[in-house]
Amino acid sequence: MSDATTPTPGAYYVPHGTKWPIVGSFGLILTLGGAALWLNEVQVGKFSMFLGIATIVFMMFGWFRTVIGESIGGMYNKQVDTSFRMGMMWFIFSEVMFFAAFFGALFYARTMSVPWIGGEGDGALTNFFLWKGYAPAWPTNGPEHVGGIFETIPAWGVPLLNTLLLLSSGVTVTIAHHALRAGNRKQLLIWLAATVLLGAAFLWYQAHEYMEAYEHLNLTLGSGVYGSTFFMLTGFHGLHVTLGAIMLTVIWLRCAKGHFSKDHHFGFEAVAWYWHFVDVVWLGLFLFVYVL
Amino acid sequence: MANHAATHDDHYAHDDHDHKPTGFLNRWLFTTNHKDIGTLYLVFAFIMVCIGASFSVVIRAELMRPGLQFVQPYFFNQMTTLHALVMIFGAIMPAFVGLANWMIPMQVGAPDMALPRMNNWSFWILPFAFTLLLSTLFMPGGAPAGGWTMYPPLALQGGASVACLVFSVHMMGISSIMGAINIIATILNMRAPGVDLLKMPLFVWSWLITAFLLIAVMPVLAGAVTMLLTDKYFGTSFFNAAGGGDPVMFQHIFWFFGHPEVYIMILPAFGIVSEIIPTFSRKPLFGYQAMVYAIASIAFLSFIVWAHHMFTVGLPLGGELFFMYSTMLIAIPTGVKVFNWVSTMWKGSLTFETPMLWAIGFVILFSIGGFSGIMLALVPADFQYQDTYFVVAHFHYVLVTGAIFSIIGAIYYWWPKWTGKMYNESWGKFHFWWTMVFVNLTFFPQHFLGLAGMPRRIPDYNVAFADWNFISSIGAFGMFLTPLMMFLILYSSKKSGAPAAARAWEGAHGLEWEVPSPAPYHTFSEPPVIGPGMLAHGDVSH
Amino acid sequence: MMRLRSKMGIGAVLAAACNLILCTDALAATSTPQPWQLNMPQGVTQSSHDAYFLHMLALWICVAIGIVVFGAMFYAMFKFRKSKGAVAATFTHNTTAEIIWTVVPILILVAMAAPATTVLINEAYTDQSQMTIKVTGYQWKWGYDYVNWGDKAYHVHFISKLDGDSDRTRQLKSGLDPFAVKTDGEQTYLLNVNHPLVLPTNTKVRFVVTGDDVIHAWWVPALGWKVDAIPGIINDTWTNISEPGIYRGQCAELCGQDHGFMPIVVKAVPPEEFKQWLDQQEAALAAPATPAATPAPAPATPAPTSAAASSNG
Ligand code: HEA
């Protein structure tokens, strides 16, 4: 972090040559091409997919090692730092829009398609000619009860607990950030570890809840539009929590190694932003998927 | 440089000389140089144009005469689907990103893109994505055949291609999003001191806003196709009414992406034309700020017009009215742009070099495409137009004579800057006039076909449609020669063109014209000092 | 619409001018597309007249704008050439001009949106229809159910698909000549079916349209609209045909390999003749001992007509 505080030097910083992206591209095609094959029952696909994932992990390691090395070597000026910040912010925005698509599907199903099929508003004829006897409801698996009768997970049990877990993890990561800024490495490590643990606990309960849903409630991905939206939203969210927790773990290790200084720790901040984003998405989920 | 020497390390040292990496792989596979990556994008787009155009030749050959002569209907549908996907995601978007890579750093006085490594990855995902997509042609069950709009349930009837289609769209999405993030960071963070936001060239402005659109809507497309995937392979019911979903829901999500997407393909074109016209009019752009605000309002409106693609799906009356009005509103800011271009030419000192010809062709033919757009927006009339060749004519006017014209114009315009060579002006003009004739032969008669009642996406038709289809096919065959023509013109320029001056065009203004031609491998290693008159819009105060 | 048209005097003049230039009146007489046809048919319903009117209105407005804008541009291109010694001015804006070219287009848009709104509202309501037809799109044929006429429920149901002549000719490399496929002297290649949909004239007919497998779209240009046939969803719309005749159309939503080969033919006959025909069909249906042959859930009671403002024209 040597020249982090030196005023922006006159020269621009431009890295030269990198082989990681092309490795990443091979990783992507192995993963997705493999997944495509697997979905179509070609068994090598599975193998290719895991190889691809491994390649991507390898790529991330290599790429980040280079960047960390450069950062510690003090090669980044203020401008590079700002570029990274913008990059992360806009990446999170794109994630927001990705979730927006699924929230959109949820709202559409709840306020449009289900009432219409159920004969409300413009749907009178749809109901009369095609789905007679179906009354609109939420949760629902549609007039043909796709996936069979199911029960839902009550909001005020595990989901509430998970809300509290994630919210407090948002607090702990902030405390850790303050500790970092105060130069208190010990506090930093403790609170950051607490964050990771809270995230892990969240995932544990989430997994538990999924098992409960599949084994006892007959609530599955195939449970009509309710099951679809429920599992896609919570599933993608869970995936993001998992990634966030992994990133936090990496950051913890980097903190332990002393990679970050009081005022130069963008890696930490980026992951913290991400964690807050995951947090906010959960609040939306809790409200619209569980409570309402 | 001096400052930087402190952190010197051979590998990362900043060379201010024209040091290109040696070796083919080093240069092209591992590059972080915005110019090399720009070139990669453009070459890739060019290859994709050729592939997409070959598909269109299959389409037009089959449609040349009534009766089925060459291909089975199902294969025809694959051609239509791939033609559109390849042209949109493989040709137009990468070509614009390539131009952005080349020009934005030069135009704002930056050394390179803000995130050069990621820039490499944005590009290098694309060849893999299209390999995945095009490989479906050789799979049992063939390529996707449900149209580029991928409407379920039809799209779900595809075989193995569905998963490949979905995953290749994911990859294109990742590429576009990273590319867009890079562009935004470059524009917001890398401008040289003195290049204020409201002094940036319009091409930069148009890309700033386009990049925002990309980040906002590509993830939505990714979400939509993900739902297709789970509906097909994992038993979800998003688009299945029996389970409480709705096939129309896909259309809403798709077009929430799709309409901004079409402006993603035209806003950079607006930027390009706003660069070319002032240069060859030797007169500053008319209404610079109005142009910026017009782009911004088009971008804003593009989020609230999506259902104009769905007027016949049975929207509630209120919805039809809302989307009709909002769609029509787009004519206002677009009109402002057209009028400003004309006013820029007004009382100028005009010359008609090749880039100017493409720009003028753009203004006229794009407007014609826009006019048919406005006609389509009138709901009761759209009940007749929808899904006919009238729509096909509309969007080829805005895409081919809009987006593609601007790309070709941009290439001729900046070619001297890239290569240091002039192209042959007579051949450039010949290319333009040839295209002008054949593009109109191809697409103008399609208006008549649509109005007379010919639906789109059909391989065969009633004999009454034979004549105009024949003419349209002749036009298409003529168009098919244009990529080759352009290649030869540029190739011979590269080999033996006359050397280009730093300011290749007499009336050209802006930072890119202050550096030598060809532009050095690293344009600016230190922020340039902006002198008076160096920026095209440096002293425009309104 | 008459009221509307007289209000839009300019539009009417323009439309008339267009008739002269494009000879569209001649085309309106038949519903089968004609060689070299340039324009939209005027059709035989209020909706189709309205669509035609709006189309011509918008077309001529665009032509006029085009003449002004491109005219100015060409003028500039000839007048302000460097080769003619033109020296560039330096102005970069002109507030008055800018206000004018923002406001005038707004007014023009309103002039188009207003009649479009009226027409759309007129077309939206399917209530007070005298009969109901259920249309179902299948890959790749159409199913028709006559649900009711007046207060009487019917069970007539049939499938309508591409005629044999066209079907043979359209096979890849069939060697047969599409120009040779004719019905009553008209060239009906790919536009003819085995069982046309028979409809009464001068009757408000409601359609309830759905799809069985994928999305199709039911479109007969002479009736003035198309509507998507979506699986699991009913779209309703209506028509009122003014002249007896044969009206041809096609499926207008990509629905798979034979999307181009599922035409629609409407045969409009006077109400009395229609009643006869319908009762005959109903009787023929009752005669064999298997009334359950109707697969569609034809409701015993007439469907609700108050379903109000749903869906489009
Ligand atoms: C670059 C791409 C591009 C652009 C810029 C546009 C621009 C516009 N488009 Fe287009 N459109 C497409 C690409 C594009 N479109 C594609 C690909 C499809 C088909 C998708 C598919 O189904 O596969 C489509 C389909 C499409 C439809 C659906 C048709 C249907 O399926 O039934 C509609 C309907 O409203 C529409 C409207 C418009 C309008 C109003 C504009 C406006 O932005 C145009 C504005 C411009 C002008 C009006 C001209 C200049 C203005 C003036 C000179 C001022 C004065 C003018 C007036 C007052 C009128 N478009």
Ligand code: HEA
């Ligand atoms: C960007 C988009 C784009 C472009 C360029 C084109 C170009 C062409 N298109 Fe297409 N087309 C679409 C987008 C495009 N199209 C879409 C979205 C559809 C709808 C698909 C669907 O229904 O699902 C469609 C559908 C479509 C149809 C209807 C098919 C059907 O309904 O079944 C037809 C039929 O004639 C057609 C023809 C053509 C022809 C003859 C060209 C020719 O103009 C091609 C000739 C070649 C060029 C125009 C290239 C010129 C470029 C250069 C010379 C250099 C450029 C350099 C660089 C990029 C570096 N296209």
Ligand code: CUA
């Ligand atoms: Cu049925 Cu197209």
Ligand SMILES: [Cu+2]
């Ligand atoms: Cu649109």
